[in-house]
Every structure is written in structure tokens, then in C-alpha cells.
Amino acid sequence: MSLWVDKHRPKKLSKMDYHAELSDHLTRLVSSGDFPHLLIHGPSGAGKKTRVMALLRELYGHGVDRLRIEHQGFETPSKKKIEILTIASNYHIEVNASDVGIYDRIVIQELIKTMASSQQLNSEGDPRNHPEKQNNPPMGIALKIGLELPVNASDVGIYDRIVIQELIKTMASSQQLNSEGQRDFKVVVLTEVDRLTKDAQHALRRTMEKYMATCRILLVTNSTSKVIPAIRSRCLNIRIPAPSVNEVMRVLQTVAKKEGCNLPSELAQKISEKSQRNLRRAILLTEACKVQQYPFKNDQDVMDLDWEVFLKDTAQQIVQEQSPKRLQEVRGRLYELLTHCIPPDVIFIGLHKELVKNCDGELRTEVTHLASQYEHRLTQGNKSIYHLEAFVAKFMSIYMKFVEETMGDF
Amino acid sequence: MDLFDDDELLAQMHQGNFMAEDDMDDPDNEEDLAHLREMESHERKFKRALRYPDPGNEDQPHEPEHSSEVSELQRLDSQHIRSKRARGEGDTSYDNDDQGNNTSLPLVDLPEDFENLDELPAAKIKSSGPLPRDPTQSPLPKRQKVLSDITNSIAAAMAPNTEEKLTSRLIHKRVPDGDFQSVTLATGERYYLSVTQSTTSLVKNQVQFGELCGVPYADLKEQAFMEQAKLTPELQDQLRLSHTDTNDSGCESMDEEGSRKCLWVEKFKPKSYLELLSDDGTNRILLKWLKLWDQVVFGKVKPVKVRKPKENDQNDKFGKWKKFSNVPEVQEELDEHHRPGQKVALLHGPPGLGKTTLAHVIARHAGYNVVEMNASDDRALQTFRAKLEAATQMKSVSAKDRRPNCLIIDEIDGSPVQTINHLVTLICGKQTKKGSKQGEVLKRPIICICNDLYVPALRPLKQHCLIVPFPPTLSGRLSQRLLEISRKENLLTDTTALNALCEKTENDIRSCLSTLQFFKSKGKPLRTMDVQQANVGQKDSQKSHFSVWNELFQLPRGHKRTTKRVRSELVQIEESRASLPLRFSNMFHLASSCGDYDKLMQGVFENYLQVKFKDSQLENVIAGHEWFCFFDLTQEMIGHSQVYALMGYQPFAFVASHLLFGSLHKTRIMYPYTPSEKNNALNKTKNLISSMISDMAPMARAFASTSAIVFDTLPMLLEIMQPVLRPVNTQLYSPREKQELKNLVQTMIAYNLQYVQQLGADGQYEYRLDPSVDEVSHFPGIPHRSSLTYSLKQVIAHEIQLEKMRADEIRGASSSAQSTVSVSSTASSASMQGHNMGESRSKNESRVSEDQTGGPRTSTKLEASSSSSSSSSSSTTPNHLQKLKAKEIDVVEHNPVDFFGRKIEGQKADRDRHDCYNNEIVSSDIWFKFKEGYNNAVRKNVRITDLL
Structure with a gap:
């Protein structure tokens, strides 16, 4: 745990550096005893996951810190071996359903079977774990078979629906055992909900209601636009906005102080601006800066991320020349980005940001409109390269005309 | 033709014939071959001189082949009689033709054609004799017969009678004035037949029509058609009967009967090299x-x-x-x-x-x-x-x-x-x-x-x-062969119909023959209209991807004759292949016939930018992309929601791309490997990430989603992993450096990274990151950041291993404490992790032993507690839940004695030391027999632990 990001991550809601009011709300939510499903959304690096974990800790105590990664291997009816990764504690399970592809249904079914069969056996927990909860750990089965599962349902691709249904059912059904626990529900954390298929989301909504008595669902997502309204309305939406530049700076300073180094405020400012208010990135950048050069200097270089540089260069190439040949080269670069696991929507956003810089007035709106249009199609379609290249080609054409017109004026 | 010379070919053929004489049923073949080229040219010359209509292009749908037939027809039309008579003179030649067919098929039988031509003047002479010559009466082989015919007729011509006067003008012993044809008799005498005079009588009916009746040939032909149509089926049957009756050779009639059973494709299969189409x-x-x-x-x-x-x-x-x-x-x-x-x-x-x-x-x-x-x-x-x-x-x-x-x-x-x-x-x-x-x-x-x-x-x-x-057959050759076959089979047809048939079937010989046979069996004449209307040639053939791509990117040239239905009438239209509707329909059918739209589209997408189409403003590209996107959307709909109705719209994307990207230049089409390549690369990246994630420390993992790792963590982690450390022994590091190294090692372990020694491409050993996630965050064209030196990586790798070992040891120690293995026994203290004796002891007892070990359990509370929980609860675990464990090794309490049987003391003191050496090797239960001395005189069991 020696990256600063991990080391200095606050573990309690009360220790959060910013959004104090939100933390307060959450604390009260926990203490009220009436805990709804939550849909936690906000940009990357704003602290969603940190707050989720802090919230769980608030709910269940230290037990949630005992995380376990479990590789669960399964076999499909077609004899294909699949494996899914879950993170779990005694009280919650977390799954990213977009990892197993189309086979997650089996995963979950088997997982559930195991859990169900091992359920009754648990009578007592580990005495040293948590003295006050020793008598009735809510999910002792998991303890015994080593199942503590955080769930990111999108890990399993299009079968995420089944994953979620089964997980929730199991979580809910295993609840009866816990007679006097501090909570009579367990939590399923589904990360990257925006990557869930529509089917999975539709499947989720009934399940959410059905097992409400024994199970709460925490949905974590970057954007609610890809979550269907039915789910949004069933959850308490909690938006976690990105920290302001000042807040980022303050956090950086605290982290630096804890690490025993002196971070000049100019550099902190520079880093927090560069990080685009992504706290994770900001802290990582600071640590990288420290490795590169210490003691810090005010005018120190802050490293760029390779993929961002690559994306910028691509945009630059598009602006420089507009021809089928260049389009071909750009396609190669787009492919390169895609194969490096950069999702196409991120590419769209990055390209658009860079391209718009070279446009003015009217053209700017047009390009933005186009980008959104093609990005929308992208979500409906399957082969992202078609849509990306279509956008690039369209931009090239528009830009060519634009340049010709401006040149014609002179 | 140009590949090698005739001589060589002939030489080869001779060799072949030598080997396969029984195959070459016609002994004349060799001779034929030898004369083949010569005669071909000769014939061509002769034809030109005579203006003799090429039998291949002759548009006669129906050739009366027998006198009986002629007489039947004569009754029908007086005008026709004239033409028949004119043809009757030519009949002999056809008779001979028929006979020739007994031995071999026409079309390639050029020598026989030559014979016929050569013979023509003689035929003229002979025509004064009995005209409806019954072929059955001449069982002689054809060539001999013809020769004898010529000889006889010339001899007759030389004889002084009335006929001589008539023909003597035609036959000369010396070279006559004007055009002539030489005839050499078997005796070696040579005569010259003057051609000019006989031209009028020799020229076939077409020419005569023009002269005699002044009716255009086409009209006459049409009339003939009408007559044919009027002929009742009975008449046709009669004709067929008479044909079989008059046929001399038994095999013909056999064929006729057999033809009902045997396919024409088999029947008219080429039997020798020369017959090949x-x-x-x-x-x-x-x-x-x-x-x-x-x-x-x-x-x-x-x-x-x-x-x-x-x-x-x-x-x-x-x-x-x-x-x-x-x-x-x-x-x-x-x-x-x-x-x-x-x-x-x-x-x-x-x-x-x-x-x-x-x-x-x-x-x-x-x-x-x-x-x-x-x-x-x-x-x-x-x-x-x-x-x-x-x-x-x-x-x-x-x-x-x-x-x-x-x-x-x-x-x-x-x-x-x-x-x-x-x-x-x-x-x-x-x-x-x-x-x-x-x-x-x-x-x-x-x-x-x-x-x-x-x-x-x-x-x-x-x-x-x-x-x-294998290139497609030339349609000219095919239709000519078809014509001859249909003539042989008495199928009424004409060249245009056959040409249309060839075109429609794309020169598929099999399909053509089957169609002909089909029409024959129906007893109907084959007309162009029938061909156009018939459902032939519309093979549901699967086009290869490349053929579709080639067509797609290539603008068509040339013309195509099609028949369209204009106001319920079939009208032949000469249409340019480049016309839009035709291109449209062609492309549509082509794409549909391939069917694998997804792959096709990938190919189009992969190649279209290479094509040199006219496009200044990228308009076509944009329009094309609209189609690509449309295609992708439909594809997704079909795949996702099974809306197969949309499948019908997909081929239009190819039509559109053809219209947009078609070019006259020939483009080299590449097979679309890129998607699969990129897919593999993507999978590789994903695998790298997942292999990194899978063994990450849970606390780090909980906050590391894939996207966060790709976007933020990984690029900077790689940067952070390169601290400035002096390349000296770790012992000499300053406290700060030691701390940095420790941090680095901790981080790498937390993120499941390690340096692994590998043999590089240049034969040098180098340390690589494992899993090699640096590939994930590295992009081509962006310079690699300076990497750590080899020695430093070695140090780090070593430290990581040590650290991991330490962690294992701690875990092992604590688990051994929990599982109440009696730690007091020195030899068995090498307990493995998860080593569970299964002896249920009281908790008190275990606590005691725990106290004894006093291991650094607290530092690894997490692991220790979890494993302890599993071990402590194991006593209550029912069978079906028990995990598989390594077979327990019964560790016998072993009080080591020395050679003389004395108890070895000081084990307790050694125990701490054992803990230090408690690495994997030492802790294993493998042990060694150490033979002291050379002569095996002293034997004693010694454990590694004893030696350390």
C-alpha cells in the first residue's frame, strides 16, 4: 500500500477532505437506519469509491476492510472455462460485470450455489476479527469459504444481468441467518454501471425492489446518462463532484506533509490544474514528480500521460492535413488507442477537445454537434472505428471548407 | 498459344499418343494434328475466297439433314423448296458431317471440315448422281469413302460423256485461270478445280436468297420459324423417328435412347485433347x-x-x-x-x-x-x-x-x-x-x-x-459447340438463343447442356425469349469476398446485352455496363450472393482509402462513412435484438460504396486482417491488465478499476517505479534510499508487479516487468522514458522476492502457530503454510503455542486472522465443504541423536535461527541422505536444517 494514493486514502467519512456536507449527509443516512439504494455518480477521481468504502465502514465497522480477491472459475455448458474476479468482505460484495464477457450467467449461478450450500454452517466468527460482532457475523459463510465479493457487474459483459440478479438474490436470501446483526441487510456494490448493458439494467430494477428487505445496492458510475431512468428513480442519487482546484491543492499539501516533503504551492497549483481536478491523478502526479526530482521546484515539469499526448498528436495530425491518406494514418492511430484499452468515448472527448481549439465561432458548435452525434451513434453501434473515422472524415471536410473560406477572404 | 511452339506441342502429343494408343480411337488423329495448323489457315483462306458462310455463324435454326425431311418440308412451301434444293446440294456435305460425327465430335474436327470444303467441288459433280444418298449404304470409313468419291467423280468427269462437257470446265489438269482448288488423288495425280464458275452454285442459300427472292434473309428465317412452330408435335415425332430410322450407326440410336437416361453433360463430354473447350x-x-x-x-x-x-x-x-x-x-x-x-x-x-x-x-x-x-x-x-x-x-x-x-x-x-x-x-x-x-x-x-x-x-x-x-470458356466456342450438340440432338434452336444462354449461365458448360437437355425433353424449340425467361443460370453461387471487392472498387467497362420487359414485351437492350441502374443491380446481387456482409464491410472499410476515386472535398468519404455507420447500426440491431428484417438493407451499403468509391484504376485489395489483429492486440492488453489486477493486494484492488488503471494509475506508476538509486550495494544505501527501495518494493508487490529475467532479442539478459504492463501504457512515437539499469532492476527483483518470502514466512509462522503443530519439535518446525494437522485441540492450547512462537503476527493481522479463522473452524467443517489439502505428512517426533546415539542438545536455541532460514527450500519436507566419507562406512540421516 505504498502508493500515496492508497496510503493516504481517508477511511472514515468524518476524515474526508472535501464535500464535508455530503459526508455529513451520508453519516446521518447510516445512523438513521433507513438506508436506501444509492446511485453514486461523479467524474473519475472525485472520490466515489473512497466514499463508498467509508460508507460501508460506517455501516459495518472494520470488518469491511478485510477484503479478499477471489478468482472464481466456472465452466459453461459448452465446456468453456471462465473466471471472474470479485472483491468481497463479510458484508458486501463487489463485481465488475464487464470482465467475463458473455458467460457471467454461469459464473453467478455457480457462485450462488456455493454460497447457498455453505450458508447454514456458519455459527461463529473468528474471535479476533471483531469482538463485538463475533456472535453473529452477517455473512459468515463468506468467511468460511473465503467469499467476500465486491461486484462490478460490467465485468461480465452482456451476461451482467444474470450476475446481478443472482448475486442480489443470494445476498438477500442469506440474510435470514443474521438475527441480531447491526444491519439486517448486506450491500452489493456494482461498479461501472454505465458499462452495463441495457438488458442487465432492466433486470436490475425488479430485483432491486424484490430484495429490498435484505439487500442494498450501491451503484457506482461516472455518468448517469447511461443508466436507465427506472434505476435512477429507484435510487438515492448522490453526486460526488470533482474537487475544486483549491481543494485538490489542499489535499496535495496534506499528503506531502504526511510524507514529510515540502510541496511548493505553485507546483501544487500546476499539478492540480494539470490533473483536471482528478484527485487520484493529482496525487499520482505529485508522487511521480517527487520521484523525478526532489526537493520540489516551483517550475518543475509535470509529466504528461502518454495516451493523452498520443491523442493530442492525433488531433494535431487531423488539423494539419485533410486527405484520404492522412485519414488512413489517423485510422492507424485510432486503432492504436483502442488497442490500448482507451474506450472510444474517451477518444471522442479528447479529440473533440483538441479539435475545437482550432476552430472558432460557428464551427465550434458545428464540430461539437457532430462529435455528439457520432458519439451517440457509437453507443448504438458496435464497431467503434467506423464511427470514429466517420467523425474524423467529417471534421476534415468541414475544416477544409472553413480554411478555404477564410483564405478566400484574404 | 504463345507459350510454346507447335512443334513442341506436337512432339508432346506424339509422345502421348505413343503411350496411349488405345485411347486415341481415331488412328487419323496424328495425321490430323500434323495438318491441323496448316489446314486451319488454308481453310480460312478458302472461305475468304469463296465468301463461304462460316458454318459456325450460320444462323440456320433448322438444317434438314435427310431427304425425307426435305420432302416433308417441300410440301409446305414452294418457295422453301427452292431454298431446300439449294441446300440439298449442300446436303451431301452435311451428310458427311454426320458420318464424321460417328467417330468424333464436331467443332474441333477441323480436318473434317476441311475435307468437306475440299470436297465441295466434287460434291457438285456428285450431285448429278443420286442426290438423296443414303448414308447407310456407305459403311466405309468416311475418309476412304470421300476419297473414293472424289476419285470416282473425277474419273467420271474425265470420261467422255455428256456430263463431262458440263464438268470439264470445272476440272483442269493444268492451273486454270482465276481461283482454283487443287485436288490430289490417291494415285498422286493432281487436278485443279476452278472455283469462280461454281461460286454461284456453291454459295449457300443465304446468298441465293438475296439474289433469288429479294427477301431479306432475316425475314425468311422468321418464316422458317413460323413454319417450324406450325409443325405439329406428331410431325416432330415422325421426324425423330425417321431420323432414328435413317441413322445408320447403331450407337447413334443407342444414344438417342440413352439420352433419356444419360445426361448430355456425360454424353458430350470431350473425349480427346482436341475436343476440349x-x-x-x-x-x-x-x-x-x-x-x-x-x-x-x-x-x-x-x-x-x-x-x-x-x-x-x-x-x-x-x-x-x-x-x-x-x-x-x-x-x-x-x-x-x-x-x-x-x-x-x-x-x-x-x-x-x-x-x-x-x-x-x-x-x-x-x-x-x-x-x-x-x-x-x-x-x-x-x-x-x-x-x-x-x-x-x-x-x-x-x-x-x-x-x-x-x-x-x-x-x-x-x-x-x-x-x-x-x-x-x-x-x-x-x-x-x-x-x-x-x-x-x-x-x-x-x-x-x-x-x-x-x-x-x-x-x-x-x-x-x-x-x-481456370478461365471461363469463351462464349463463342461454347455456343458453337452447343449448336452442334443441339443439331445432333435435333433440338431446334439458334445461335442467338445459345449465345444468350451462354451469357446467362456465365459460360457454365454444365448448366448450358442441362438447359438444352431440359428443353429437348420438353420437346420445345429453344428461343432467345425462352432463355431470357427461363430460370437458368441464376445460380445461387457464393461469390468469394475478393470477387465482390474487386467488382466494388472497379468501375465496369463494356456493354452487356440484357432483355428488359418494356410494356409487357421483351426487348433486347444493348446497355452499357457502366450505366447506373445496371451497376446498381449488379452490385446488389453480387453483395447478396456473397452474404458475409460483416466481412465484406470490413474489407471495404480497409481498402477504400487506397482506391483512387475522385474526391476533392472528401464528400464521398463522408457519404461512405454514413453508410458504414448505418451498416454498423443495422448489424448491431441484428446481432443484439435479432431484427433480421434489417438484413435486407445491408447490401445497399455495398451498392453505395461501389457508387462512391468505384474507380477505373485497378486496386490491389488487401484482405481485412486489421480488425482481427487489433482485436488480438486489445485482448492482449486486457489480459495484461487482468493478470496484473488478479493478484493485486485487495486494498489496492478495491480502488483500482480497469479504467482508472489504464488512464491514471499505470502511466504514473511506471514513472514512480523508477526512483533515483545509486548503483551500489544495498548495504551502502542511505536510510532515505533504503526507505525508497522499500517503498518501491511494497508498491510493486501491492500492484502485483515484478522484474523477471529474460533473454532479450540481442542475446543479452534483461529484466522485464512482469506482467509487462509497460506495453499497455506505451504508445508508438512517444519516446520511452529512461529505464532503470540492469543492476538496479536486479536489486529490486531480489528485494521483491525477499519481501515476498518474508511475507510467506510470516504467514507460515502464524499459520503454524494456529494449527498447533508442536513447534517444540525442531525438525518438524518446518511447517508449511496452511499445514493443518486436523487435530482438534482446545483453544487454550493453541493460544499457548501461539505465545510460544510469539511470531510477528500482529503485523500481518489481516492474513493471519483470515487463515486462522479458516483453520480454527476447520474442525466443524462438514465433508462437502472441506477444501482439498495437501496430504498431511506425518511428522514423527524426532529426537535427533548423533552418531553415537547421544541426544543433540541446543535445539531450542536453534529455533530462532531456523526461523531465519525458514525459506521455502528449508521448510519443505524434502530431505537428503548425506553419505559421509567415501566408503559408505558411516551412514547417518542428516537434514538440511541440521546443516544450516
Whole structure:
């Protein structure tokens, strides 16, 4: 745990550096005893996951810190071996359903079977774990078979629906055992909900209601636009906005102080601006800066991320020349980005940001409109390269005309 | 035609004939061959001189072949009679033609045509004799008969009678004035037939029509058609009957009967090399290749070629041209076994062009016994191997057929991969190591035939093959052959209809013949309209991807004749292929016939930017992209929601891209490998990330989603992982450096990274990150950041291992404490992690032992507690929940004694030391027998732990 990001991550809601009011709300939510499903959304690096974990800790105590990664291997009816990764504690399970592809249904079914069969056996927990909860750990089965599962349902691709249904059912059904626990529900954390298929989301909504008595669902997502309204309305939406530049700076300073180094405020400012208010990135950048050069200097270089540089260069190439040949080269670069696991929507956003810089007035709106249009199609379609290249080609054409017109004026 | 000279061909043919005399049923063939070229030119000259209508282009739908028929017709129309009479003079020639057919098929029988032409003046003379000559009366072979005819008639002409006066003007002993034709009699006398005078009478009815009735020929033809149509079926039956009656040869009538059973495709199969319809070049290449086998098969040494340098010159001269043509080159060099360089010929082409026929004919022609293997045979590896051996290494024992085998593997594109692989190994003769065994070497030619050259299974084979593409038959040749066949079969048809048929079936011989037979069996004449309306030729053929792509990116040229229905009338329209509607429909059908839209679209997407289409403002590209996106959306809809109705719209995307991207330039189409390549790369990246994630420390993992890792963590983690450390011994590090190193090691362990020694490409050992996630965050074109030095990486790798070991040890120690293995026993203190004795002891007891160990349990509370929980609860775990554990090794309490049986003291003191050495090797239960001394006099069991 020696990256600063991990080391200095606050573990309690009360220790959060910013959004104090939100933390307060959450604390009260926990203490009220009436805990709804939550849909936690906000940009990357704003602290969603940190707050989720802090919230769980608030709910269940230290037990949630005992995380376990479990590789669960399964076999499909077609004899294909699949494996899914879950993170779990005694009280919650977390799954990213977009990892197993189309086979997650089996995963979950088997997982559930195991859990169900091992359920009754648990009578007592580990005495040293948590003295006050020793008598009735809510999910002792998991303890015994080593199942503590955080769930990111999108890990399993299009079968995420089944994953979620089964997980929730199991979580809910295993609840009866816990007679006097501090909570009579367990939590399923589904990360990257925006990557869930529509089917999975539709499947989720009934399940959410059905097992409400024994199970709460925490949905974590970057954007609610890809979550269907039915789910949004069933959850308490909690938006976690990105920290302001000042807040980022303050956090950086605290982290630096804890690490025993002196971070000049100019550099902190520079880093927090560069990080685009992504706290994770900001802290990582600071640590990288420290490795590169210490003691810090005010005018120190802050490293760029390779993929961002690559994306910028691509945009630059598009602006420089507009021809089928260049389009071909750009396609190669787009492919390169895609194969490096950069999702196409991120590419769209990055390209658009860079391209718009070279446009003015009217053209700017047009390009933005186009980008959104093609990005929308992208979500409906399957082969992202078609849509990306279509956008690039369209931009090239528009830009060519634009340049010709401006040149014609002179 | 230009590939090699006639002489060579003839030489080869002679060789072939020599070998396969029984095959060449016509003994005249050799002679025919020798005269072939000469006569062809001769004939052409003669025709030109005579303005004699080419029988091939003759548009006569119905040729009365027999006098009875003529008389039938004579009754019908007086005007017709005149034409019949005119034709009647020509009838003799047709009679002869018919007879000629008894021995061999027409069309390629040029020598016979020549005979007919040569004979014409004589026929004229003969016509004064009995006109309706009954062919049955002449059982003589044709040539002899004709010769005798000529001789007789000339002799008669020389005789002094009334007829002589009439004909003497035609026959001269000296060279006459004007055009003439020389005739040499069997006796060696030469006469000259003057041509000019007889021209008018010789020229066929077409010319006469023009002169005599002044009615255009076309009209007459139309009339003839009308008459034909009026003929009642009975009449036709009668005709057929009379035909069979008057037919002399029994086999004809047999055929006639048989034709109801036997397919025309079989019936009119070419039986000799000369009858082949396929492209001459192809035929020769194959024949040439087959002839290269002569040396090894027949033991004949090929005559040294004199013209070889000349050929090379030609090759040089046309080297450039050759590069572009897809004419395969036959490697003439023979290998050490005197076999040709290419052991197998692979014929490929669309169905129905006569590939199989060609292979059979050529193999027989070259003197082989054909052994065929096709899809109907079992082609599993075992059977195939047996068959292959039988065909290539054995010989027929029957005395009758002593010819060597030639294996023809038909429809090879459908055979399983193993089979083809076996074939390849046989070809390559991998038995070189047992080279002494000569029998193992392939010594017989193999001809493979396939439709689709690009079947993956064929890939290994293709390298060793002479690949012979099979071009479509020329429609002129095909229609001419069809005409002759229909004439023979009494099917009423005309050249236009046959041409239309050829075009419609895309020169598929099989389909043409089947259509003809179908019409024959219906008893209807075949007209152009019928052809256009019939459902023939619309093969549901699967087009290969490349053919579609080629068409798509290539603007068409030339014209196509189509028949359209205009106001309920079929009208023939000469339409430019470049016309928009035609291009549209063509492309649409092409795309639909391929069907694999997804792959097709990938190909279009991959290639369209290479095509040089006219597009200044990228308008076409944009429009094309609209279609691509549309296609993708529909594809997704179909795949996701099974809305197959949308499938119907997909081909239009190809039509659109054809209209947008079509160009006159020929483009080299690349197969779309990129998507799959990129997909593989993506999967590789994903695997790297998931392999990194899978063993990450849970606390780090909980906050590391894939996207966060890719976007933020990984690029910077790699940066953070390169601290500035002096390249000195770790002992000499300053506290700060030690701390940094420790941090680094901790981080790397938390993120499941490690340096692993690997042999680099340059033979140097280097440390690489494992999993090599640096590949994930590295992009081409962006400079690599400076990497740590080798020694530093080594240090780090070492530290990581140490740290991991330490962690294991701690875990092991704590677990051993929990599982209440009696730690007091020194030897057995090497307890493994998770080592559970299964002895249920009281908790108190375990606590005691815990206290005894006093291990650093607190620092690894997490792991320790979890494992302890599992171990402590194990006593209550029912069977079905118990995890598999390593078999317990019964550790006997062992009080070590020295050689003299004294107890060894000081174990307790050693225990702490044991803990230090408690690494994996020491803690294992493997132990060694140490033999002290040379002579085995002293034997004693010593454990490693004792030695340390």
C-alpha cells in the first residue's frame, strides 16, 4: 500500500477532505437506519469509491476492510472455462460485470450455489476479527469459504444481468441467518454501471425492489446518462463532484506533509490544474514528480500521460492535413488507442477537445454537434472505428471548407 | 498459344499418343494434328475466297439433314423448296458431317471440315448422281469413302460423256485461270478445280436468297420459324423417328435412347485433347507440367531443348507483361528424383467449366490411368493415406491396363485439414532422412481440383503447387459447340438463343447442356425469349469476398446485352455496363450472393482509402462513412435484438460504396486482417491488465478499476517505479534510499508487479516487468522514458522476492502457530503454510503455542486472522465443504541423536535461527541422505536444517 494514493486514502467519512456536507449527509443516512439504494455518480477521481468504502465502514465497522480477491472459475455448458474476479468482505460484495464477457450467467449461478450450500454452517466468527460482532457475523459463510465479493457487474459483459440478479438474490436470501446483526441487510456494490448493458439494467430494477428487505445496492458510475431512468428513480442519487482546484491543492499539501516533503504551492497549483481536478491523478502526479526530482521546484515539469499526448498528436495530425491518406494514418492511430484499452468515448472527448481549439465561432458548435452525434451513434453501434473515422472524415471536410473560406477572404 | 511452339506441342502429343494408343480411337488423329495448323489457315483462306458462310455463324435454326425431311418440308412451301434444293446440294456435305460425327465430335474436327470444303467441288459433280444418298449404304470409313468419291467423280468427269462437257470446265489438269482448288488423288495425280464458275452454285442459300427472292434473309428465317412452330408435335415425332430410322450407326440410336437416361453433360463430354473447350493456354500448361513427369514415370529422358534460350529471350522480353498476368509458370527444372519442381497441379475455377474433364482428358492423353478421388469418397486421414499410397505407389496387376496411375483429387477444398497436411508431407518428401528408401518418394503426378483457392485448409498445399487458374470458356466456342450438340440432338434452336444462354449461365458448360437437355425433353424449340425467361443460370453461387471487392472498387467497362420487359414485351437492350441502374443491380446481387456482409464491410472499410476515386472535398468519404455507420447500426440491431428484417438493407451499403468509391484504376485489395489483429492486440492488453489486477493486494484492488488503471494509475506508476538509486550495494544505501527501495518494493508487490529475467532479442539478459504492463501504457512515437539499469532492476527483483518470502514466512509462522503443530519439535518446525494437522485441540492450547512462537503476527493481522479463522473452524467443517489439502505428512517426533546415539542438545536455541532460514527450500519436507566419507562406512540421516 505504498502508493500515496492508497496510503493516504481517508477511511472514515468524518476524515474526508472535501464535500464535508455530503459526508455529513451520508453519516446521518447510516445512523438513521433507513438506508436506501444509492446511485453514486461523479467524474473519475472525485472520490466515489473512497466514499463508498467509508460508507460501508460506517455501516459495518472494520470488518469491511478485510477484503479478499477471489478468482472464481466456472465452466459453461459448452465446456468453456471462465473466471471472474470479485472483491468481497463479510458484508458486501463487489463485481465488475464487464470482465467475463458473455458467460457471467454461469459464473453467478455457480457462485450462488456455493454460497447457498455453505450458508447454514456458519455459527461463529473468528474471535479476533471483531469482538463485538463475533456472535453473529452477517455473512459468515463468506468467511468460511473465503467469499467476500465486491461486484462490478460490467465485468461480465452482456451476461451482467444474470450476475446481478443472482448475486442480489443470494445476498438477500442469506440474510435470514443474521438475527441480531447491526444491519439486517448486506450491500452489493456494482461498479461501472454505465458499462452495463441495457438488458442487465432492466433486470436490475425488479430485483432491486424484490430484495429490498435484505439487500442494498450501491451503484457506482461516472455518468448517469447511461443508466436507465427506472434505476435512477429507484435510487438515492448522490453526486460526488470533482474537487475544486483549491481543494485538490489542499489535499496535495496534506499528503506531502504526511510524507514529510515540502510541496511548493505553485507546483501544487500546476499539478492540480494539470490533473483536471482528478484527485487520484493529482496525487499520482505529485508522487511521480517527487520521484523525478526532489526537493520540489516551483517550475518543475509535470509529466504528461502518454495516451493523452498520443491523442493530442492525433488531433494535431487531423488539423494539419485533410486527405484520404492522412485519414488512413489517423485510422492507424485510432486503432492504436483502442488497442490500448482507451474506450472510444474517451477518444471522442479528447479529440473533440483538441479539435475545437482550432476552430472558432460557428464551427465550434458545428464540430461539437457532430462529435455528439457520432458519439451517440457509437453507443448504438458496435464497431467503434467506423464511427470514429466517420467523425474524423467529417471534421476534415468541414475544416477544409472553413480554411478555404477564410483564405478566400484574404 | 504463345507459350510454346507447335512443334513442341506436337512432339508432346506424339509422345502421348505413343503411350496411349488405345485411347486415341481415331488412328487419323496424328495425321490430323500434323495438318491441323496448316489446314486451319488454308481453310480460312478458302472461305475468304469463296465468301463461304462460316458454318459456325450460320444462323440456320433448322438444317434438314435427310431427304425425307426435305420432302416433308417441300410440301409446305414452294418457295422453301427452292431454298431446300439449294441446300440439298449442300446436303451431301452435311451428310458427311454426320458420318464424321460417328467417330468424333464436331467443332474441333477441323480436318473434317476441311475435307468437306475440299470436297465441295466434287460434291457438285456428285450431285448429278443420286442426290438423296443414303448414308447407310456407305459403311466405309468416311475418309476412304470421300476419297473414293472424289476419285470416282473425277474419273467420271474425265470420261467422255455428256456430263463431262458440263464438268470439264470445272476440272483442269493444268492451273486454270482465276481461283482454283487443287485436288490430289490417291494415285498422286493432281487436278485443279476452278472455283469462280461454281461460286454461284456453291454459295449457300443465304446468298441465293438475296439474289433469288429479294427477301431479306432475316425475314425468311422468321418464316422458317413460323413454319417450324406450325409443325405439329406428331410431325416432330415422325421426324425423330425417321431420323432414328435413317441413322445408320447403331450407337447413334443407342444414344438417342440413352439420352433419356444419360445426361448430355456425360454424353458430350470431350473425349480427346482436341475436343476440349477450355482455354488452350490452360490446357497446355497442364499438359506441359504432366509431361515433365515423363522422365520419372516412363523413364524417358526428355530431349534436350534447342529452343530453350529463345524461350528465355521471350520471357525476358515479356517479363514485364508476365509479371502482371496470372499465367502460372511451370518450373522446368527437375529435382534429384527427376521429378518436376512442382509436384502437384492445382486447378481452380468456378464450377461447370470442365476442370475435372480437363484433368481426366489430359491425364489420359499423357498416357496415365486416371484414379479419381472426390468428395464422395471417404477422406478421413486413414482412408486417404491408404488410397494415396495405392494410387501413387502401386500398379495395376491386370494385364490389360499397364499404364501408370495419375491421381486426380477432385473438390479438394472440402477435405479435412489433416488430409491435406498429409498430402503436403508426402509431396515434400520429408522422408529424406530415410532417403535410401526410394519407394517413399512420390513418383506419380497428382492433380488437385478445387473451386475456392482461398480455403484455409489449402494454404500449406499451395506453396508446393502449380496453381492453374481456370478461365471461363469463351462464349463463342461454347455456343458453337452447343449448336452442334443441339443439331445432333435435333433440338431446334439458334445461335442467338445459345449465345444468350451462354451469357446467362456465365459460360457454365454444365448448366448450358442441362438447359438444352431440359428443353429437348420438353420437346420445345429453344428461343432467345425462352432463355431470357427461363430460370437458368441464376445460380445461387457464393461469390468469394475478393470477387465482390474487386467488382466494388472497379468501375465496369463494356456493354452487356440484357432483355428488359418494356410494356409487357421483351426487348433486347444493348446497355452499357457502366450505366447506373445496371451497376446498381449488379452490385446488389453480387453483395447478396456473397452474404458475409460483416466481412465484406470490413474489407471495404480497409481498402477504400487506397482506391483512387475522385474526391476533392472528401464528400464521398463522408457519404461512405454514413453508410458504414448505418451498416454498423443495422448489424448491431441484428446481432443484439435479432431484427433480421434489417438484413435486407445491408447490401445497399455495398451498392453505395461501389457508387462512391468505384474507380477505373485497378486496386490491389488487401484482405481485412486489421480488425482481427487489433482485436488480438486489445485482448492482449486486457489480459495484461487482468493478470496484473488478479493478484493485486485487495486494498489496492478495491480502488483500482480497469479504467482508472489504464488512464491514471499505470502511466504514473511506471514513472514512480523508477526512483533515483545509486548503483551500489544495498548495504551502502542511505536510510532515505533504503526507505525508497522499500517503498518501491511494497508498491510493486501491492500492484502485483515484478522484474523477471529474460533473454532479450540481442542475446543479452534483461529484466522485464512482469506482467509487462509497460506495453499497455506505451504508445508508438512517444519516446520511452529512461529505464532503470540492469543492476538496479536486479536489486529490486531480489528485494521483491525477499519481501515476498518474508511475507510467506510470516504467514507460515502464524499459520503454524494456529494449527498447533508442536513447534517444540525442531525438525518438524518446518511447517508449511496452511499445514493443518486436523487435530482438534482446545483453544487454550493453541493460544499457548501461539505465545510460544510469539511470531510477528500482529503485523500481518489481516492474513493471519483470515487463515486462522479458516483453520480454527476447520474442525466443524462438514465433508462437502472441506477444501482439498495437501496430504498431511506425518511428522514423527524426532529426537535427533548423533552418531553415537547421544541426544543433540541446543535445539531450542536453534529455533530462532531456523526461523531465519525458514525459506521455502528449508521448510519443505524434502530431505537428503548425506553419505559421509567415501566408503559408505558411516551412514547417518542428516537434514538440511541440521546443516544450516
